[in-house]
Amino acid sequence: MVDLVNDINRFGGVTLRADICKILNIEYPIFQGGMAWVSTYHLAAAVSNAGGLGIIAAGNADGEYLRNQIKNIKQLTDRSFGVNVMLMSPFVEEVMRVIIDERVPVITTGAGNPGKYIKALKEAGIKIFPVVPSVPLAKRLEQEGVDGVIAEGTESGGHIGELTTMSLVPQVVDAVNIPVIAAGGIGDGRGMLAAFALGADGVQLGTRFVCSKECIVHENYKHAIINAKDRDAVASGRRTGHPIRCLRNKLTRQFEKLEETGGTNEEMEELGKGGLRKAVVDGDVENGSVMSGQIAGLIKDIKYCEKIVQDLIHEYNSNLVNIKKF
Secondary structure (H helix, E strand, O other), X not given: OHHHHHHHHHHOOHHHHHHHHHHHOOOOOEEEOOOXXXXXXXXXXXXXHOOOEEEEEOOOOOHHHHHHHHHXXXXXXXXXXXXXXXXXXXXXXXXXXXXXXXXXXXXXXXXXXXXXXXXXXXXXXXXXXXXXOOHHHHHHHHHHOOOOEEEEOOOOOEEOOOOOHHHHHHHHHHHOOOOEEEEOOOOOHHHHHHHHHOOOOEEEEOHHXXXXXXXXXXXXXXXXXXXXXXXXXXXXXXXXXXXXXXXXXXXXXXXXXXXXXXXOXXXXXXXXXXXXXXXXXXXXXXXXXXXXXXXXXXXXXXXXXXXXXXXXXXXXXXXXXXXXXX
């Protein structure tokens, strides 16, 4: 760990983002994505212990599930961690109560606007970082008092927007005066360096952390990512307005066929129901929803989270040195 800090100080790299680390009480400006059925306390604790911000995904689970997750992560780490809240969850109200009761340090949000909860969260001292796919939403949330935003490009896995990370991040950075975390298509130190060059204050990685030793998803899921090629992460549902990026398999081909024949939103939802659990828990990577970002083709191994974070920093610094040669 000392070598990492020396590298950072020597090359003046990640220290440029020291403010976000101080705000969130983390060592490195690296978020782990909050992925439903994937981001459990096991993974989140490992990322936090490695110096990043580990994040538990509340998904569509109830408050009791989340409270147990929080109690478990507190047994494994004394470092800062977060919870990702899906605002469309039927349990969002009780999930927010648990987050406030347990004084979770940070929350990230998706699928909606957290505006109605901001006052109570801030009164509890909780930092709020919503995921945004556009500049207007980022500006609106800044006005409502969030602490930062996660600008997520369409390269990411799961539910996605339209703009790429390369296009979205600098526009959001220019539009707001709060920290911006870049997400989507980032899987190594080169992507991290590129995100900082675009003006981001930190990065969020999802797919890379799926392929970690501490992540408890089915091994079939991990190996599906490792075996993926550059064009295997495809988006379904763009016609309906609710696109999702997954690895190509029997399920995605069924989605494509349904879209071609003019299937309704209801038919699409029925087809995808339970698909993520099928892949993550049961290991059915043909009929399940193997959510993954386009960066999957770059990931070729399963490592401990500490090693993933160390490699990110070393790759960042070595590439920064190469760029400085010019």
